[in-house]
Amino acid sequence: MSSEEQEKGYKSGLIRSLNPKGFNLERYTYMLHRITGVILALYLIAHIFEIYHVGLAVLNNNPQIWYSTLAELSSLGILEQIGLWIVAGSALYHGANGLRLILNEVFGMLLGKPVLPEYPYSPTSLSRPQKAAVYIITAVVVALWIWAGLYLLAGLGVI
Amino acid sequence: MKIRIRRFDGSKSWWQDYEVEAKERDTVLDILLKIRERQDHTLAFRHSCQMGSCGSCGMVINGKPSLACQTRVLELKTELIRVEPLYNFPVLRDLVVDLTGFVGKHRAVKPWMIRRNPEELEDASSEFVVTPQQNMSFVQFDYCIMCGLCDAACPTMALDPLFLGPQALAQAYRYVADPRDEGLDDRLEVLDDAHGVWRCHFAGSCSYVCPKGVDPAKAIQFLKKDILKRRLFRSKKESSSPATLPKVEKVPDNAPHPPPFDYKFEEVSQA
Numbered sequence: 001m002s003s004e005e006q007e008k009g010y011k012s013g014l015i016r017s018l019n020p021k022g023f024n025l026e027r028y029t030y031m032l033h034r035i036t037g038v039i040l041a042l043y044l045i046a047h048i049f050e051i052y053h054v055g056l057a058v059l060n061n062n063p064q065i066w067y068s069t070l071a072e073l074s075s076l077g078i079l080e081q082i083g084l085w086i087v088a089g090s091a092l093y094h095g096a097n098g099l100r101l102i103l104n105e106v107f108g109m110l111l112g113k114p115v116l117p118e119y120p121y122s123p124t125s126l127s128r129p130q131k132a133a134v135y136i137i138t139a140v141v142v143a144l145w146i147w148a149g150l151y152l153l154a155g156l157g158v159i
Numbered sequence: 160m161k162i163r164i165r166r167f168d169g170s171k172s173w174w175q176d177y178e179v180e181a182k183e184r185d186t187v188l189d190i191l192l193k194i195r196e197r198q199d200h201t202l203a204f205r206h207s208c209q210m211g212s213c214g215s216c217g218m219v220i221n222g223k224p225s226l227a228c229q230t231r232v233l234e235l236k237t238e239l240i241r242v243e244p245l246y247n248f249p250v251l252r253d254l255v256v257d258l259t260g261f262v263g264k265h266r267a268v269k270p271w272m273i274r275r276n277p278e279e280l281e282d283a284s285s286e287f288v289v290t291p292q293q294n295m296s297f298v299q300f301d302y303c304i305m306c307g308l309c310d311a312a313c314p315t316m317a318l319d320p321l322f323l324g325p326q327a328l329a330q331a332y333r334y335v336a337d338p339r340d341e342g343l344d345d346r347l348e349v350l351d352d353a354h355g356v357w358r359c360h361f362a363g364s365c366s367y368v369c370p371k372g373v374d375p376a377k378a379i380q381f382l383k384k385d386i387l388k389r390r391l392f393r394s395k396k397e398s399s400s401p402a403t404l405p406k407v408e409k410v411p412d413n414a415p416h417p418p419p420f421d422y423k424f425e426e427v428s429q430a
Contacts, residue, residue: 009320010248010256017317022222026363033360066282104361108384111377112300114336121372125380128364 024126029134033097040122071102085152089145096137162190165243167250181232183356188216188227188261193325204254212368218254219243219245224308224368245311261307264323267349268331273342300333300378303370309365321354325365328356331373332382343389
């Protein structure tokens with residue numbers, strides 16, 4: 001059969017990759033890890049752009065640019081602050097989940113040992129230690145993210 | 160009950176509904192066979208053993224890659240069952256996917272025993288001994304039936320068609336973990352590659368859908384650990400080569416055949 005007669009890579013692509021529906025808990029952590037990674041990458045680009053202005057100020061010996069950047073950063077609008085809150089949440093989640101992945105991938109931890117498969121099969125790599133790590137990370141990240149939100153609201157004078 | 164099947168005839172694809180009467184113990188494969196026998200003989204799908212051993216009837220049932228012969232329709236607890244070909248595979252026709260690339264990736268990781276001295280395989284002076292404890296380090300990954308469900312569930316496969324995939328990587332680890340094998344360095348070219356083991360980000364879906372309890376995600380993480388260790392420390396794996404085992408005297412080719420075992424049957428007294 002020629003390649004034209006094949007339906008190539010059925011249901012492949014970004015949406016298929018990020019859609020965790022019908023799969024395991026770790027698939028949701030995978031999705032969040034990817035999305036938070038993209039948010040952090042976009043933030044990093046914006047941050048470098050911001051720092052670039054300060055660098056110009058130093059190079060040109062022009063403190064005015066430095067002062068104006070500081071003034072801009074100290075008077076962020078509500079949408080910009082919400083954006084920073086999302087970036088903070090992304091950094092918290094990406095970092096904490098990244099630590100779990102390092103334990104898995106570099107040290108082979110939380111995976112259990114190779115076993116003789118016995119029906120009904122239950123993969124040890126997705127069993128209790130792994131789930132516990134996911135729940136603990138999620139709880140800690142959510143708690144810190146809420147705290148960051150309250151800090152933000154206090155800064156805005158709402159509470 | 161209603162079953163909705165994704166059809167493909169080589170040029171266009173569409174969803175087709177069938178009304179089927181299902182019995183209590185019917186599997187999705189039973190239903191597909193009924194449809195092909197009584198309603199639509201053009202429906203194409205693979206199947207063989209009908210007992211979860213051959214891995215031929217892999218397909219996506221209600222969004223989850225599953226073996227049709229091991230999925231009972233009543234256990235799905237839905238009025239409408241959606242059946243699709245395996246995700247991330249080129250479709251040839253209806254539910255039949257092209258496994259050429261899948262098998263090629265399996266072959267690329269050299270899923271066979273590699274020894275530094277290949278002559279040992281031809282002219283071994285003694286057994287390649289594996290203790291039961293050593294056997295447990297890889298036997299789980301030996302249960303793979305190559306059904307392709309893990310590759311269909313893998314989110315990285317959905318983005319990178321060149322990724323080796325959980326099936327091939329788990330089989331690579333099966334041999335890397337084997338104390339008789341000395342071929343990790345030979346496999347590094349494909350495993351430690353941009354489309355190799357590091358593309359796995361541990362979503363765990365491969366292990367979640369595996370119908371034989373192989374747990375490919377675990378094998379892949381262990382493989383990463385081994386490769387990292389090899390790259391960082393260049394440690395040579397200790398082998399259980401025959402040189403460390405007691406030598407067994409070779410029987411010369413012209414030696415007379417040993418006498419046949421003298422079977423002595425005890426006469427059974429007729430009661």
